Amino acid sequence: MLFRNRFLLLLALAALLAFLSLSLQFFHLIPMSAARNGASSKSRKRIMPDPVTEPPVTDPVYEALLYCNIPRVAERSMEGHAPHHFKLVSVHVLIRHGDRYPLYAIPKTKRPEIDCTLMANRKPYHPKLEAFVNHMSKGSGSSFESPLNSMPLYPNHALCEMGELTQTGVVQHLQNGQLLGDIYLKKHKLLPSDWSPDQLYLETTGRSRTLQSGLALLYGFLPDFDWKKIYFRHQPSVLFCSGNCYCPVRNQYLEKEQRRQYLLRLKNSQLEQTYGEMAKIVNVPTKLLRASNPIDSMLCHFCHNVSFPCTSSGCLDMEHFKVIKMHQIEDEKERRKKRLYLGYSLLGAHPILNQTIDRMQRIAEGRKDEVFALYSAHDVTLSPVLSALGLSEARFPRFAARLIFELWQDREKPSEHSVRILYNGVDVTFHTFFCQDHHKRSSKPMCPLENLVRFVKRDMFVTLDSSSTNYHDACHREGV
Numbered sequence: 111m112l113f114r115n116r117f118l119l120l121l122a123l124a125a126l127l128a129f130l131s132l133s134l135q136f137f138h139l140i141p142m143s144a145a146r147n148g149a150s151s152k153s154r155k156r157i158m159p160d161p162v163t164e165p166p167v168t169d170p171v172y173e174a175l176l177y178c179n180i181p182r183v184a185e186r187s188m189e190g191h192a193p194h195h196f197k198l199v200s201v202h203v204l205i206r207h208g209d210r211y212p213l214y215a216i217p218k219t220k221r222p223e224i225d226c227t228l229m230a231n232r233k234p235y236h237p238k239l240e241a242f243v244n245h246m247s248k249g250s251g252s253s254f255e256s257p258l259n260s261m262p263l264y265p266n267h268a269l270c271e272m273g274e275l276t277q278t279g280v281v282q283h284l285q286n287g288q289l290l291g292d293i294y295l296k297k298h299k300l301l302p303s304d305w306s307p308d309q310l311y312l313e314t315t316g317r318s319r320t321l322q323s324g325l326a327l328l329y330g331f332l333p334d335f336d337w338k339k340i341y342f343r344h345q346p347s348v349l350f351c352s353g354n355c356y357c358p359v360r361n362q363y364l365e366k367e368q369r370r371q372y373l374l375r376l377k378n379s380q381l382e383q384t385y386g387e388m389a390k391i392v393n394v395p396t397k398l399l400r401a402s403n404p405i406d407s408m409l410c411h412f413c414h415n416v417s418f419p420c421t422s423s424g425c426l427d428m429e430h431f432k433v434i435k436m437h438q439i440e441d442e443k444e445r446r447k448k449r450l451y452l453g454y455s456l457l458g459a460h461p462i463l464n465q466t467i468d469r470m471q472r473i474a475e476g477r478k479d480e481v482f483a484l485y486s487a488h489d490v491t492l493s494p495v496l497s498a499l500g501l502s503e504a505r506f507p508r509f510a511a512r513l514i515f516e517l518w519q520d521r522e523k524p525s526e527h528s529v530r531i532l533y534n535g536v537d538v539t540f541h542t543f544f545c546q547d548h549h550k551r552s553s554k555p556m557c558p559l560e561n562l563v564r565f566v567k568r569d570m571f572v573t574l575d576s577s578s579t580n581y582h583d584a585c586h587r588e589g590v
């Protein structure tokens with residue numbers, strides 16, 4: 111348990127650092143209150159928490175701000191750190207797309223007026239924004255596997271379409287890309303200046319927001335890259351499992367997990383009451399309101415400093431928002447305890463982890479292709495991977511979250527390779543299932559690649575149930 115506490119502390123510290131700098135910027139922008147619901151708002155409480163410390167009790171508003179991940183200036187990160195006799199030989203980046211417009215509208219309300227065109231005089235801004243737009247306009251379909259080749263390469267609607275990436279989302283990933291470029295290219299020379307197309311592996315789901323996020327990151331990473339050397343593959347599954355998606359036991363875990371979620375919701379009378387109030391305000395049946403996933407829309411209002419929607423019967427407000435957000439946090443807590451989601455995650459994340467170790471092993475054997483891999487994905491991709499790695503204490507993947515696998519070669523013993531795992535810039539290697547006992551067992555400063563390989567090829571199934579030792583058996587086991 112000590113370990114778990116230390117992990118929490120570490121994440122808390124990282125969050126605090128992030129939050130302090132974020133607050134400075136945000137406070138500057140929002141001097142008092144973003145609750146613009148005016149007279150109808152019962153509470154005149156400030157919506158911004160005190161930035162002095164992370165709140166001692168879970169604060170839904172604080173959590174929501176971390177989720178927004180509003181771009182800020184200097185970000186501290188631990189990517190690319192290793193003892194000097196280690197050489198960085200490959201990097202695998204799994205991202206969640208950046209800030210987006212909601213996926214569903216709240217019924218019978220005006221949707222938030224957010225402009226998804228990219229403009230230099232709008233905040234947040236990135237110095238490469240105009241150059242990015244310019245470079246994207248030169249891109250051609252031959253750099254993309256179908257159906258990606260028919261998608262817009264950057265967001266461009268004056269009123270965002272549902273699920274569209276926003277300027278905030280683009281800036282978040284330009285920033286991620288620039289940060290990674292400074293570390294991996296400038297400092298560690300991961301790619302030679304005349305890198306070849308097969309040194310990059312790029313893959314995205316078939317949504318414009320993931321494609322555009324991947325492109326923004328890539329542009330921040332390799333400014334003015336040569337379009338002829340770029341090829342984005344299409345991944346049809348959000349789990350990145352194509353070819354190995356059939357897994358009945360995974361689906362059974364998911365059904366049980368959904369049942370757990372449902373029962374927890376029923377137990378929360380404050381939540382039910384809140385949905386009831388909100389449904390009355392927008393004048394639709396509670397069921398319909400709930401099905402529209404209002405928290406997703408409200409988070410968009412919140413992250414963009416746009417007041418929550420009103421009708422003639424009143425306004426959705428901060429108190430509603432807090433109750434639903436708080437429930438989400440409690441749901442995640444219970445999810446960790448009951449471990450059904452862990453079962454789902456171990457099976458769901460296996461294919462992408464298997465793909466990643468396969469790529470790492472080829473590099474370790476001396477091949478020079480696919481040195482840098484980028485998977486552009488969703489919260490429902492990152493969450494299971496984090497959970498499967500044993501990082502379930504990590505917060506829900508924020509917009510533009512990044513999970514990175516670094517592969518290092520020991521120059522003193524060139525046949526030995528080590529991995530580092532970083533989540534949003536925090537080194538979490540020694541919190542993973544496969545390396546949490548490392549320092550007890552070994553005096554090596556880094557986590558050996560073999561640990562990760564053994565975990566993915568075998569131990570992750572043993573974690574699930576001691577009778578299966580491979581993906582196929584674990585997916586087809588009877589009587590879960």
Ligand SMILES: *[C@@H]1O[C@H](CO)[C@@H](O)[C@H](O)[C@H]1NC(C)=O
Binds near residue numbers: 143
């Ligand atoms: C947020 O909203 C408040 C109140 O309308 C406004 O004064 C402030 O300028 C807004 N901040 C941003 C960043 O748009």
Ligand SMILES: *[C@@H]1O[C@H](CO)[C@@H](O)[C@H](O)[C@H]1NC(C)=O
Binds near residue numbers: 461464581
């Ligand atoms: C794991 O990777 C190997 C090598 O690429 C591949 O042959 C195998 O099908 C993969 N298995 C799963 C379950 O993803």
